[in-house]
Amino acid sequence: MLTTAEIEQCSLDTALIGKRIKKARKEKRQTQEYLAGLCDCTPTHICNIENGKIGISLELLFKISVILEKSIDYFVMDNPNANPEVKINTEIAPKLTQCDPQMLDMVVSFLDRLISYRDNLSRKLTETNNI
Template identity: 35%
Template sequence: MELDYKAIGKRIKIARIQAELSQEALAEKADLSPTHMSNIENANTKLSLPMLISIANALSVSADTLLCDSVIHSKEIFAQEIQSAVADCDEYEIRILTEILKASKRALRQNKKLNQH
């Protein structure tokens, strides 16, 4: 399995924005040049494991959080993302999103069964 550098870059950018850091500030905290940080976020360059750890530490997130799109067993990370996505929902929004999620799950499982036959 190959790493999805575009997804990793996107997750770094999201975590950076959530941490209220500019690219320059994150680059400084991770001991990278601002240009290199931009190239990582935009998937114009691959990043090494030490660089990934440095960025994760600078953002105070786990490496799993940044890599979950490339890791098969990431259920916990995605479950946390769902929980975070609905945390600020009102009663109406949470009901609608629950129904959408249930319908999506049914459709996925039905499609999976059709493809197995």
């Protein structure tokens, strides 16, 4: 059974989703009015979503993702249960291509240490909980 804290982690960051919708819409040079017309809702509704004042239905998020040619993961990728590959491909990989071989070695070493630290911490927490 899930704890309350685990359930709370499953919530979506509506402000972040709204910011990403706004960014994607502007990249496509679309107005709120135009997007609203395609989505069969009002410009005010789109404005409220973009400003994080209200949440968004799955159906509307799907429509917007198709219209703006983005995956749904793009809009929710910083949420705990989102696909990490999206963040890797859209934010991390482009930065790695700018690194020279020495910098890449440093990144690999850092990631190895970070993963080891996380694993050790997780192991210690498990041992503490089992006592």
